[in-house]
Amino acid sequence: MRDRNIVVTAPGRLEIREEEVQPGPFRVRTLFSGISAGTELSYVKGTNPALHATYDPALGLFGAAPAEPWPVTRLGYMEVGRVEESRTPAVAEGTVVAMTYGHRTGWTGDPLRDRVVALPGDLDPILGIYAAHMGPICANGLLHAAADLRGTDVRSLADGVAGRRVAVTGAGVVGLLTALFAREHGAASVVVLDPTPQRREVAAALGLQTLDPEADDPAVVLKTAWRHTADDRGADVVFQCRGQASALHLALRLLRPQGTVVDLAFYQGGADAVRLGEEFHHNGLGLRCAQIGRVPRGLAPTWDRERLSAETVALLRSCGEAIRRHLISAVVPFDEAPALLNDLAQRRRQELQAVIAC
Numbered sequence: 001m002r003d004r005n006i007v008v009t010a011p012g013r014l015e016i017r018e019e020e021v022q023p024g025p026f027r028v029r030t031l032f033s034g035i036s037a038g039t040e041l042s043y044v045k046g047t048n049p050a051l052h053a054t055y056d057p058a059l060g061l062f063g064a065a066p067a068e069p070w071p072v073t074r075l076g077y078m079e080v081g082r083v084e085e086s087r088t089p090a091v092a093e094g095t096v097v098a099m100t101y102g103h104r105t106g107w108t109g110d111p112l113r114d115r116v117v118a119l120p121g122d123l124d125p126i127l128g129i130y131a132a133h134m135g136p137i138c139a140n141g142l143l144h145a146a147a148d149l150r151g152t153d154v155r156s157l158a159d160g161v162a163g164r165r166v167a168v169t170g171a172g173v174v175g176l177l178t179a180l181f182a183r184e185h186g187a188a189s190v191v192v193l194d195p196t197p198q199r200r201e202v203a204a205a206l207g208l209q210t211l212d213p214e215a216d217d218p219a220v221v222l223k224t225a226w227r228h229t230a231d232d233r234g235a236d237v238v239f240q241c242r243g244q245a246s247a248l249h250l251a252l253r254l255l256r257p258q259g260t261v262v263d264l265a266f267y268q269g270g271a272d273a274v275r276l277g278e279e280f281h282h283n284g285l286g287l288r289c290a291q292i293g294r295v296p297r298g299l300a301p302t303w304d305r306e307r308l309s310a311e312t313v314a315l316l317r318s319c320g321e322a323i324r325r326h327l328i329s330a331v332v333p334f335d336e337a338p339a340l341l342n343d344l345a346q347r348r349r350q351e352l353q354a355v356i357a358c
Helices: 039-045 125-130 134-150 173-184 197-205 218-225 245-254 305-326 334-345
Strands: 002-010 013-020 026-034 079-086 096-099 106-109 165-169 189-193 209-211 227-229 235-240 255-263 286-289 328-333 353-357
Touching (some): 013 334, 026 125, 079 125, 197 209, 209 218, 235 245
Parallel strands (some): 255 286
Antiparallel strands (some): 002 013, 026 353
16 A cells, blocks of 8 residues: 655655555545645745755754755645544544645554544534644634733633734735634624735635725724724734735734734745834834744643644634635645646646645
C-alpha cells in the first residue's frame, strides 16, 4: 500500500510522489484537504522566509540560510479524513477527524504526536478543514483581543469583542472567519474591509457589513459613524488579516485612540510601507501579533489548541451552511491539485477557498 503526497521540489515545481505506508497506531484515509492561500502558496512561490533563513526557536531569530530548503514534503495543514484502522483506544475506527498532515491521500497517525480533532456526526465533513488549524488561528485572534482587555482572566472569546465595534481588514478566509467569530460572540458592529469586490460580496452574503478601502476614506467613514466621545472615535479593535503593509497601515488608521490592532497576517516580504510616525504615534495605538504558535502570555493552561478547535467546531455548527455555500469556492480532484496550486500562486486563478478531494 502507498500514499500519494504533493511535494514542492523548487519554486513553481510540484509533483505527486508515492510513499510507502508506515505502520503505526492508526490509519487515516483523506477525504478533503484545504489549501491555504497564504503560508502554503508562499512555499510554492519560494517567498516563505523559512526557505531563505533558518529559525532558531531558542533565540527566536532567523539566521543563516538552510542547507537544503527543497523539497518541501509537507504542504498543507487543513486535512479531514476517516480513520480506517486503529490499534489505539484514543482514536476510534470510523471516526471522521481533522488533522494537519499535508496534502496526502492517507496518513499513519500517532495520538502521542499528532493533533486529532474528532468531528461531530452532524457536521458536513468538508467543513472540518477549518477545525484543526485555520479556525484556531482566527479564534486565537479573538483570544488576543480578550487578553488585551482582561489579562489572564479570559473566560470567553467574547471578552474582547462583546458590545464593541470591530473592524476586519481583509476578506480572505482568515478575515471572514474572524469576522464571523466576532459577530457570534456579540460584537456591537463588525465591518469587513477589502479592495476586491468579489470578496466583499462574499462577506455581504454572510451577513457582514463591508467597506471598500479604495473608495471614500474608510477611516473617515468609520470614525464619523463610530463615536465614543467627541474626540474619541473609531474601532475598539481591528483584526488585520491581509498580508500587505498597506492593510496594516489602514488598520492603524481605523482605531480609536489607545485601541489595538490584533494582527493575524503574514508579511512574506516584510512591511516596509508601514508608517509609525502618524496615527500609531499620535493616538498611542497598540499592535499585537496573534500568531497561532502561541496564545497570549499566561493563558496556555486554560486556552490550548484543543479549546480553540472546540470554539471552531461551535462556529461551524452555527454558521456551517453559509460557510460551505460562500467560502468554499472550488473542490478539485487530487490529481489536479499541483496545477491548481501553481495557478493560484501565479494568480492565473482566483479562489477564496480551494479544497482538494481525495
